[in-house]
Amino acid sequence: MTLKYNEETERYNDFHCGEVFKIKVNDKWKTVRIEMGNNWYVIDEDRFRCSCKELEGCEIQEL
Numbered sequence: 001m002t003l004k005y006n007e008e009t010e011r012y013n014d015f016h017c018g019e020v021f022k023i024k025v026n027d028k029w030k031t032v033r034i035e036m037g038n039n040w041y042v043i044d045e046d047r048f049r050c051s052c053k054e055l056e057g058c059e060i061q062e063l
Helices: none
Strands: 020-025 028-036 040-044 049-051 060-062
Touching: none
Parallel strands: none
Antiparallel strands: 020 028, 020 060, 028 040, 040 049
16 A cells, blocks of 8 residues: 545545554655644654655555
């Protein structure tokens, strides 16, 4: 499964704020939480945050 925006629900993969999943970035899996500020973003356990728009298409795994 890949990270993708759903226009109908206005969410990424129908995730709600605070949901946790794994995402593969640069061939490494990271556990992240999805949040909404001005835009959707993910944040990892080290508090690194990245826009979902930049990560769209990356492989994900639901926990």
